[in-house]
Each structure stands twice: as C-alpha cells, then as structure tokens.
Amino acid sequence: MGIPDRPKRTSARRPVSIQDIAEAAGVSHSTVSRALHNSDLIRPEVRLRVQQLAQKMGYIPNAVAQSLKGQRTHTVGLVISSIADPFAGRVVRGIEEIAQANRISLLLSVSYNDPERELEIIETFQRRRVDGVISATAQMRGAYVQRLTQIKMPTVMINQQADSEADRLLSVDADDYAGARLAVEHLLSLGHRRIGYLGVGNRWQSNRRRFAGYCDTLSGAGVAVNAQWVRVAPILNNPRSDDVVDGQALLPALLGSDVTAVFCYNDLIAVGALMACRELGIVVPEQMSVVGYDDVDIARYVTPSLTTVHQPKLRLGELAMQMLLDLLEGQAVHNTSLANELVVRASTGPPPL
Amino acid sequence: MGIPDRPKRTSARRPVSIQDIAEAAGVSHSTVSRALHNSDLIRPEVRLRVQQLAQKMGYIPNAVAQSLKGQRTHTVGLVISSIADPFAGRVVRGIEEIAQANRISLLLSVSYNDPERELEIIETFQRRRVDGVISATAQMRGAYVQRLTQIKMPTVMINQQADSEADRLLSVDADDYAGARLAVEHLLSLGHRRIGYLGVGNRWQSNRRRFAGYCDTLSGAGVAVNAQWVRVAPILNNPRSDDVVDGQALLPALLGSDVTAVFCYNDLIAVGALMACRELGIVVPEQMSVVGYDDVDIARYVTPSLTTVHQPKLRLGELAMQMLLDLLEGQAVHNTSLANELVVRASTGPPPL
DNA sequence: CACCGCTTTGCACACGTGTGCACCATCGTG
DNA sequence: CACGATGGTGCACACGTGTGCAAAGCGGTG
Structure with a gap:
C-alpha cells in the first residue's frame, strides 16, 4: 500500500530548508534548528555533523520565515524627499553604514515631497512590518506626522526640530536657526x-x-529687514523642482533693491545665484557676497568656492540610525541637536564702497 | 470547567490579523482572506461586511506572511558602489520610480567596491529571498559575478558590458567605448x-x-599615443576615494608632456583637473581643453562649464528595473545598449597656437 | 421523496523557522 | 534491582496568510 509520497520538494528547485537537512541527517527539523544556533542542548557530534551538512548543502536561512516567527524583520524603512539632493546622499550614507554594521537592511523610498506618496510609503512600511522608520524628508505635513505617531511605529526624524508640542517624535537635527545666524553674522x-x-x-x-534666524540677526544688529530683500521660489505643481534653476531665476529680482550680499536657503540656490551673477556681469564677491547652506560637495567646486554653513550630514545619519537601534532595544533615548559650522570660502568679502 | 482560554492576543498589542477579523465577524479566517481578495466565492453581503470590518479595525495585511506563503517577496535588492556618486544617484532614481509604480520595494546596499562586502550583500539578499537583484556597481570582480550566476538569482547589471563570454548575465548599458570616441573625436x-x-x-x-576608445580614436587619426599623456589614479587601501581630489592631483603630472587637451574618466576627475588648472594659472579652454564623462549635474555648474559625454542615467535605471520585472514574469528579455551623446560646453576650444 | 447541482463556507494543510514541553535512554546510587 | 536525575531528541504548536477539497445548505426536478 502506497505511502502518499510527499511532494518531494526537489521539483521546483526551492532553496534548501532545515527540513531538507533534517531528512538528510536523519534527525528532526528541531534538532537542525538548534544545532545551527549552537545550542548546547544538542550533542556536540550531532551539532557538528548537522552544521557541516548544512554547509555542504548550501543552506541559507530564510529570513522571511524567521521574521514571521520572530516578529522582527531587522529592516528599517527610509524615507527621503529626493535622491538627487546631495544633502540626502550624505545622510543616507551615514545611516547605511550603521545599519550594515548592525545587520539591518534598509528599505528605500523616495517621496518627492508628494503627500499622497508619503502616505503610501508609510502603509508599505506597515505592510512589510519594518522594525522602525527613519524619515529624512524636507517636508513634514500634518497627515504624515499624525499617521506616523498614531500607529506607534518607532520613528526617528532628521532635521525636523519641532516648534512646540510635537516633541513626541524623536529627532536628530542640526539647528537651522543657529546656522542661519552664523551665516548672517559673518x-x-x-x-x-x-x-x-x-x-x-x-x-x-x-x-x-x-529665515527667522536671518531676520532676528539683522534686527539684533539694528537693521530693519526690507521686504524687497527677500525672495522665495514659488511652489510648482511639479514636485520635482530644481533649486539651482530657482536660485538663478530669483537673484535678478533682488537687483532693484540695493543689497550687497545674499544668504541662500541652501547651496544649490546659492549656485544658481552665482550663475545669475556671472550672466549679469556682477563680480562675486567684489560686488556681491553669496552664502549658502549645507556644505554639499559642489560648494567646494564652483567658482568662486562657496562660503556656507556646514551641516554634519554623515553624523546626522549615523546618530539617527543609532538612536533607532537603541530605541528598538528598549533603551531610553533623547533628542539630539548637533552644531553647524560656518565655512568661509571665496564667495564672501567686504561690501563695495 | 475552564476552557483553556487562548492567549487572547490583545496582550502584546500586535497588529490585527485576519484571524482577529474572523472572530469579530463570526466566520473562519479563510472566508476573511477570500473576502478581502474580492473572491466571488464569498456571498456579496458577507464580503462587504468583512471588508468594512477590516477597514474599521485598521487591518493591514502582513507582507511577511504573504511572502512566505506566496514565495514572492516583491522586493528587489539594489547594489551600488557609492551613495555619494552623483551618477549612481540618477540611476537609482530611475530604478526607484519604476519599482514604486509596480509596487516593488527596494533593499538598498552600498558596496564601496569592497569585495568582502559585495559577497555579504549577496548573501543578505539570498537570506531575505529577494525576487531579483540590480547591480550598479562600478566594479565587478570575478567572485561576485560567479556567485551571482551560480545561485541563479535573476539579476540585471547596469553598465557592465561584458567583453566576451559573460553574456550569460543580463545588462543595460551605455557604450563606454563609443562614448570615449565621441569625446576624443570632438x-x-x-x-x-x-x-x-x-x-x-x-x-x-x-x-x-x-581608455580603449581614447587610444583607438587617436590611432585612427594617425596620432601615436604617448605614455606620458596617460595618468591613472592609484588604488588606495581606503576604498572611499574622492575622484575630484584624484583628478586634482593627477593633472600636474601631465604638464611635463605637451598636451593641449585632456579627456577624463568622469566629470569628477575633470572637475579636479579644472581646479588644478586654476591653481597653476592655466586658463581653460584657451590653454587647455578638458572633457569629462557622465554629465552629472555638477558639470553644468563649474566654471567653465564642462564639455562632457552625457549618459542617459535615468533611462538606464528605468530600463534595468523594467527588464527585471519582465524577467520575473517569464518574458524573454534581451540586453539593451543605449547611446551616449556629446554635450559641448565651455571647457573645450581650439588648441593654443 | 430522492437525487442532483449549485452556492457558500470551513477544515486542513502548506510556507520555513523557533521553542516549550514531554518523552526516552542512560547513568549513578541506595 | 529499583528509582531518580540528567542529558538529548522529537512532537506539536505558533507566527499570518492562501487555497484545494470536502461538506453543508438549498433549490429544482423527475
């Protein structure tokens, strides 16, 4: 009488499982599992034999099954606004290094500052049961934050210093206000x-x-801020905008006023400003000083090289990831704020006479 | 007599499962599963009731369990050499957009061209049972490729045009040789x-x-390549090198020879060359022409703006991801090769008299 | 009334791994 | 020899979802 021969998994060429090893070794799958974890419950000779067999059969544990059983995916979701942004690039590098050192995998998602996409990303992270989330998006809308806190998913924000009450969510940041003050004081x-x-x-x-840092510093020095001195790039329907182009388009509008220097939201805007100056025949820094923000690589390479506020991007990423790891281990963690530094290069000088 | 009251999962505040919904609705979990998939096996009113209940209870399917059961993770592993590299950034963007549109998640890993790390990354991808891999590493070592083909993991390479027999592995690329010819012909x-x-x-x-494109084009024009004209950055122990610094350090070595123009491996090397020229008082392009490769953003922003070979980076990424998707659906796919284009800007001109 | 066919639901298993508990063999000791 | 202690192993369940198959309910028809 035929034993109802089991499917004989060799058909679909699946990766080997501990069950396969168990059959080959003549033990139960429990024994294999324990042996592979070096449990001292298993007799040393059996342990060694199973381990060698697993090695020979090319066994690679199924992390999906382990995640299901262990309720831990060892995966962290990462949201950034844009890949193209060199600022994000450095931050991600810091995150990635710490993650890799701790055997954590990163699920990468790009939001393009699109609210709908942000919500989709969060839901995907929930579905995949990530252990935590790191959000390095430049923009934080209400719905996004609300959803994130509501579902109680361990989350660390980068550069999202809250104004008031929202200190419920953890963050690592470099103080924008103080950074702006550095630039304007310079x-x-x-x-x-x-x-x-x-x-x-x-x-x-x-x-x-x-902008607040800019205003307060000027006021503190007894300079009344003139509305003519301030220009802000409009919000386009197209969420993929180009900061350099914006900076280039914005600068000429300042010429009507009599500014001798300009502080830019970030380095890319500043680069655009530099290009506009060149087109207009304005010599930097002799006729106009320009200051950027972030200190991305490109700031060193443009001409003149850009005076800017250096953000510790790598460190921000490293700290954020480490904080999330601590959080997942149940340790007490506290928000961290890093200091920015002014980097003086060739795009600033005394005002023209 | 007490029914051995089941663990009452409400204790550990786990996310709701179809089992929870089943109990609440008074049906079996199978019915819930089918109802949520809009199976017409389930009576319409039951289907609707279950769906509304799932909605109300905030049910979010567990992708881990689905992956285990369905033998598909809807996840693709992505290997790049470096996050800092702006070339990689654009490629990743193309990949990410197609992936997101097809509800595929990306597992990001950075190899830093470190062979040991590359092998670790592959094993991680195997453990996590990714559906496929996209490799955009600049470097492809034997062990890496061998391992990748050996384990028969669906893989698409970017810019890894094989020399001879290795056409076993799929790839999308932009022809380096032809691109170099464009530059030198210019x-x-x-x-x-x-x-x-x-x-x-x-x-x-x-x-x-x-380099081969460079040599052949010169030879074809009757110019014998002089060994003095060629400089290559040394391989450092530190795998995190900086191309700009290398280019800057390399250029002075050319001054002994009498070159009037220089073709650089990529834009970052070229930017370094530009900076070296500035330091040495060499005017570009009047005294020296410089050509880069890749056409990364920065090429437009340096002074003078850089003549370069444009690679369709976004398209490379999009095609690679699409090819992988087709491959996973069992469709026949074929290697693709895209054309590069020369972009003439301000860093090239006629040689000095 | 008996039988057939259709619709709707539940049972049971599978995916691969980890682990509490029971069981068995062996050994030591009174 | 009997009994308890100890060490090694397997059974069975759990994690959450999907699905083949059986079964139940129900209406129709000969």
Missing part, C-alpha cells in the same frame, strides 16, 4: 548691512527657521 | 593632436573601455 562682520535672502517655498518649515 | 575636430587621459584605477573595467 556677513555683518564683513561690513554688510543690506543683506538679501533667497528661500524656497516647498520646504517651508526649514525655510521658515532659517 | 577634441580632434577642434584641432588638438596631443591629448591626455586621466583615468581611475579602482574601476578598471569601465576605465579600460574608455
């Missing part, structure tokens, strides 16, 4: 009084903080 | 005869192809 110390600001409209939270 | 047409080459040592395969 220009003031060079003798500039009439200083412009070129901002962005689609990242209004960090833009607002940097 | 310089020849401007009147240059003595043309240098600045290369890299740690990406020898693409470097070799571009």
Whole structure:
C-alpha cells in the first residue's frame, strides 16, 4: 500500500530548508534548528555533523520565515524627499553604514515631497512590518506626522526640530536657526548691512527657521529687514523642482533693491545665484557676497568656492540610525541637536564702497 | 470547567490579523482572506461586511506572511558602489520610480567596491529571498559575478558590458567605448593632436573601455599615443576615494608632456583637473581643453562649464528595473545598449597656437 | 421523496523557522 | 534491582496568510 509520497520538494528547485537537512541527517527539523544556533542542548557530534551538512548543502536561512516567527524583520524603512539632493546622499550614507554594521537592511523610498506618496510609503512600511522608520524628508505635513505617531511605529526624524508640542517624535537635527545666524553674522562682520535672502517655498518649515534666524540677526544688529530683500521660489505643481534653476531665476529680482550680499536657503540656490551673477556681469564677491547652506560637495567646486554653513550630514545619519537601534532595544533615548559650522570660502568679502 | 482560554492576543498589542477579523465577524479566517481578495466565492453581503470590518479595525495585511506563503517577496535588492556618486544617484532614481509604480520595494546596499562586502550583500539578499537583484556597481570582480550566476538569482547589471563570454548575465548599458570616441573625436575636430587621459584605477573595467576608445580614436587619426599623456589614479587601501581630489592631483603630472587637451574618466576627475588648472594659472579652454564623462549635474555648474559625454542615467535605471520585472514574469528579455551623446560646453576650444 | 447541482463556507494543510514541553535512554546510587 | 536525575531528541504548536477539497445548505426536478 502506497505511502502518499510527499511532494518531494526537489521539483521546483526551492532553496534548501532545515527540513531538507533534517531528512538528510536523519534527525528532526528541531534538532537542525538548534544545532545551527549552537545550542548546547544538542550533542556536540550531532551539532557538528548537522552544521557541516548544512554547509555542504548550501543552506541559507530564510529570513522571511524567521521574521514571521520572530516578529522582527531587522529592516528599517527610509524615507527621503529626493535622491538627487546631495544633502540626502550624505545622510543616507551615514545611516547605511550603521545599519550594515548592525545587520539591518534598509528599505528605500523616495517621496518627492508628494503627500499622497508619503502616505503610501508609510502603509508599505506597515505592510512589510519594518522594525522602525527613519524619515529624512524636507517636508513634514500634518497627515504624515499624525499617521506616523498614531500607529506607534518607532520613528526617528532628521532635521525636523519641532516648534512646540510635537516633541513626541524623536529627532536628530542640526539647528537651522543657529546656522542661519552664523551665516548672517559673518556677513555683518564683513561690513554688510543690506543683506538679501533667497528661500524656497516647498520646504517651508526649514525655510521658515532659517529665515527667522536671518531676520532676528539683522534686527539684533539694528537693521530693519526690507521686504524687497527677500525672495522665495514659488511652489510648482511639479514636485520635482530644481533649486539651482530657482536660485538663478530669483537673484535678478533682488537687483532693484540695493543689497550687497545674499544668504541662500541652501547651496544649490546659492549656485544658481552665482550663475545669475556671472550672466549679469556682477563680480562675486567684489560686488556681491553669496552664502549658502549645507556644505554639499559642489560648494567646494564652483567658482568662486562657496562660503556656507556646514551641516554634519554623515553624523546626522549615523546618530539617527543609532538612536533607532537603541530605541528598538528598549533603551531610553533623547533628542539630539548637533552644531553647524560656518565655512568661509571665496564667495564672501567686504561690501563695495 | 475552564476552557483553556487562548492567549487572547490583545496582550502584546500586535497588529490585527485576519484571524482577529474572523472572530469579530463570526466566520473562519479563510472566508476573511477570500473576502478581502474580492473572491466571488464569498456571498456579496458577507464580503462587504468583512471588508468594512477590516477597514474599521485598521487591518493591514502582513507582507511577511504573504511572502512566505506566496514565495514572492516583491522586493528587489539594489547594489551600488557609492551613495555619494552623483551618477549612481540618477540611476537609482530611475530604478526607484519604476519599482514604486509596480509596487516593488527596494533593499538598498552600498558596496564601496569592497569585495568582502559585495559577497555579504549577496548573501543578505539570498537570506531575505529577494525576487531579483540590480547591480550598479562600478566594479565587478570575478567572485561576485560567479556567485551571482551560480545561485541563479535573476539579476540585471547596469553598465557592465561584458567583453566576451559573460553574456550569460543580463545588462543595460551605455557604450563606454563609443562614448570615449565621441569625446576624443570632438577634441580632434577642434584641432588638438596631443591629448591626455586621466583615468581611475579602482574601476578598471569601465576605465579600460574608455581608455580603449581614447587610444583607438587617436590611432585612427594617425596620432601615436604617448605614455606620458596617460595618468591613472592609484588604488588606495581606503576604498572611499574622492575622484575630484584624484583628478586634482593627477593633472600636474601631465604638464611635463605637451598636451593641449585632456579627456577624463568622469566629470569628477575633470572637475579636479579644472581646479588644478586654476591653481597653476592655466586658463581653460584657451590653454587647455578638458572633457569629462557622465554629465552629472555638477558639470553644468563649474566654471567653465564642462564639455562632457552625457549618459542617459535615468533611462538606464528605468530600463534595468523594467527588464527585471519582465524577467520575473517569464518574458524573454534581451540586453539593451543605449547611446551616449556629446554635450559641448565651455571647457573645450581650439588648441593654443 | 430522492437525487442532483449549485452556492457558500470551513477544515486542513502548506510556507520555513523557533521553542516549550514531554518523552526516552542512560547513568549513578541506595 | 529499583528509582531518580540528567542529558538529548522529537512532537506539536505558533507566527499570518492562501487555497484545494470536502461538506453543508438549498433549490429544482423527475
């Protein structure tokens, strides 16, 4: 009488499982599982034999099954606004290094600052049961934050310093307000009084903080901010905008006023400003000083090289990932704020006479 | 007599499962599963009731369990050499857009051209049972390729055009050899005869192809290549090298020879060359023409703006991802090769008299 | 009324791994 | 020899989902 011969998994050429090893070794799958984990419940000779057999059969544990059983995926979801942004690139590198060192895999998602996409991404992370989320999006909308806190998913934000009550969510950041002050103080110390600001409209939270630092520093020095000195790139329907193009388009609008220096939201805006100056025959820094923000690689390579506020991007990423790991281990973690540094290069100088 | 009350999963605040919904609706979990998939096996009113209940209870399917059961993770592993590389950034963007549109998640890994890390990454992908792999590493070592083909994991390479037999592995690429010819032909047409080459040592395969294009084009024009014209950055122990620094360090070595133009392995090397020229007081392009490769964003922003060979980076990524999707659906796919285009900007001109 | 066919549901297993508990063999000791 | 202690192994279940098959309910027809 025929034993109902089991499917004989060799058909679909599946990867070997502990069950396969168990049959080959003449033991149960439990024994194999324990042996592979070096459990001292298993007799040393059996343990060794199973391990060698697993090696020979090319066994590779199925992380999916382990995740299901262990309720831990060892996966972290990563949301960024844009891949093209060199700022994000450095931050991701820091995150990735710490993650890899701790055998954590990263699920990469790009939001393009699109609210609908942000919600989709969160749901995907929920479906995949990531252990936690790191969000390095420039923009944080209400629905996004609300959803994230509501579902109680361990989350660390990068550069999302909250204004007031939202300190419920953890974050690592470099102080935008203080950074902006550094930049403007530098220009003031060079003798500039009439200083412009070129901002962005689609990242209004960090833009607002940097703008506030700009305003307060000027006011503190007894300079009344002139509305003519401030220009902000409009929010396009197209969420994929180009900061350099925006900076280039924005700068000429300042010429009507009499600014001798301009502080830009970030380095890309500043690069656009530099290009506009070149086109208009304005010599930097002799006729106009330009300051950027972030200190991305490109700031060193343009001509003149860009004076800018250096953000510790790598460190931000590393700290965020480490904080998330601590959080997952149940340790107490506290928000961290890093200091920015002013980097003086060739795009700033004394104002023209 | 007490029914051995089941664990009552409400304790550990796990996400709701179809089992929870089943109990709440008074049906079996099978019915719930089918209802949520809109199976017409389930009576319409039951189907609707279950769906509404799932909605209300905030059910989010467990992709881990689905992957285990369905033997498909809807996940693709992505290997790149470096996050900092702006070339990789654009390619990843193309990949990510197609992936997101097809509800595929990306597992990001950075290899830093470290052989050991590359093998670790592959094993991680195997453990996690990714459906396929896209490899955009600049460097492809034997062990890496061998391992990848050996385990028969669906894989698409980017810019890894094989020399001879290795056409077993699928790839999408833009022809390095032809691109280099474009660049050198441009310089020849401007009147240059003595043309240098600045290369890299740690990406020898693409470097070799571009160098071959350089050599053949010169030879074809009757110019004998002079060994003094060629410099290649040494391979450092530190796998995190900086192309700009290398280019900057390499250019002065060419001054002993009498080159009037230099073709660089990529834009970053070229930017380094531009910076070296500035330091040495060499005016570009009047005294020296410089050509880059890749056409990354920065090429437009440096001064003078860089003449370069444009690679369709976004398209490379999109095609690679689409090819992998087709492959996973069992469709026949064929290797694709895209054309590069020369972009003439301000860093090239006629040779000095 | 008996039988057939259709619709709707549940049972049971599978995916691959980890682990509490029971069981068995062996050994030591009174 | 009997009994308890100890060490090694397997059974059975759990994780959450999907699905083939059986079964139940029900209406129609000869």
